[in-house]
Amino acid sequence: MDAREIPEGGRIAVLGGGTIGLGWAATYAAAGYRVAVADPDPDTQERLSDTFWEALPVIERVGVRSAAIAEPVWQADLDDACAGADFIQEALPERLSLKREAFARIEPAIGPDVIIASSSSGLSPTDMQCGLEHPERLLIAHPCNPPYLMPVVELVGGEATAAAALDTAAHFYESLGKRVLRLKREAPGHLVNRLQAALWREAVHMASEGYASVADIEAAVTEGLGARWAVCGPTAIFHLAGGDGGLGKFFDDLGPEVERWWADLGAPVLSETVRRSLIDGIEEATGGTPVETLAKRRDRHVADMIAAKRGLTKLQTENQIQNLPEES
């Protein structure tokens, strides 16, 4: 399969008008593509329009905004949305049967080399492509939420996915300013959700076992680790902790200590008691602020953090080019 390049200003169909689907639609429309969102719910048009206009200023700050843009449009019918599409972004609910049904319905309406990118966070691409006439076109492109704000997109192929499809999709998302992560093989939760789950597991353990309040555990991340992780990844932190000897020195000096911590990490189960302690804890930590308010604040502040980080990356690149003495 030579995957079809997605032409500038081409047609993109988004399957599903949930949060992720609408977020993708805004991303693509802002970049100058003609976007149709398929969803049976007639309220979709209004929510689609709202999301688009909310997302546009965010995309102008941290994403790719074309000069010529058009609002994405709603289609009640899958086939209508997909007719003539150059790229399909699937964002239906996380049920395998539902997704397979949709793929069976749209395949006759699209060219044989049109990529179907699934937003699934939990399903296997191998399971999903089973039954397709052209399974090699199917891959997972999983965003962080909201897709128009967060730079990372994870690409995962199934057993039948063509390398050309992954390359084309990677190139496409990069053209939208995204940082593409390519998984070499499937894993439950891909990469990003596994990392989130790993951190959260210990947070849940420490809270539910009464070592610290949820508010303090949250602050350990928001006031401490988060800003550092935005600059320095989880392995680089220990590479730097090794000083001139780097990660090798760190392993020599503190490898056993880290293994001792690893051995002591918790493995909580989400019992009723554990759930209750977390729910009470997060209510207290957030002072009972409604989720909608928190979510709006998060998106605005994360955009600020990403914009600040973009500024740093730009500066860093410039410094490298100019080889400023302070950097050496």
Place this chain on the structure above:
Amino acid sequence: MDAREIPEGGRIAVLGGGTIGLGWAATYAAAGYRVAVADPDPDTQERLSDTFWEALPVIERVGVRSAAIAEPVWQADLDDACAGADFIQEALPERLSLKREAFARIEPAIGPDVIIASSSSGLSPTDMQCGLEHPERLLIAHPCNPPYLMPVVELVGGEATAAAALDTAAHFYESLGKRVLRLKREAPGHLVNRLQAALWREAVHMASEGYASVADIEAAVTEGLGARWAVCGPTAIFHLAGGDGGLGKFFDDLGPEVERWWADLGAPVLSETVRRSLIDGIEEATGGTPVETLAKRRDRHVADMIAAKRGLTKLQTENQIQNLPEES
């Protein structure tokens, strides 16, 4: 024990002239305290002075800077550094016997109600206070590195630690602009290092099992999760993912999925092969840039991120006070 309040401009002794000790010394001196650093190495004076002047502009941006400051001074001898001290910050190498010896030596030189705050990341405060004449004064105050930049300080008491000592220390660190996390009981790695270790364990697993490159795993955090975690803690993220129903709704809808991810997380051991794959991976991810350059860049960029975050928090507080409609 009624712990002695640390008077403004009072005397602080720092035991140990390593990175952490020098970082604490700069923090305290910039806030107007008279600081002595005890270390047998005569090079300490120069490194102390260098650290202080490097740290000062950082502290001016993100910390507490007094109008009247004096450079911290070096003392070869523990007793000389501690004579008349109002507060002791221990930052010696991580060996229990070494720390205990130092405590035995300094106790006769300081008042009975002077707090000894250990920077230990790995030792137990109960083990450390054993043998002290006034064990109730000993607690752990563990910073993130460097202490003058990172806002978080973890407080952990041992079995004999007085509540008044913890309260006094909390108040003191808060007066320095720190966010104090209070552990309710001891745990290996306290809280921050356990959270770091939990995230890193899965990063090591995904890299060493060949699911993704170290560079992509680092980017999952630096380009994705980090900026979000700087704004929204590990539990709040799932609280918001539950929409109007919050964390309770999230548990109902996706609890089993999270438990499936948890069950699949890796438990790597730091074998020679695993170490080698990580060392090679981080070399590739950092393009072989020397650790010293990376560390300087990290500190500068983390300061930028923290300053940006401080701006947000300030803005948020102002918005709440003014009750702006966009926040509700």
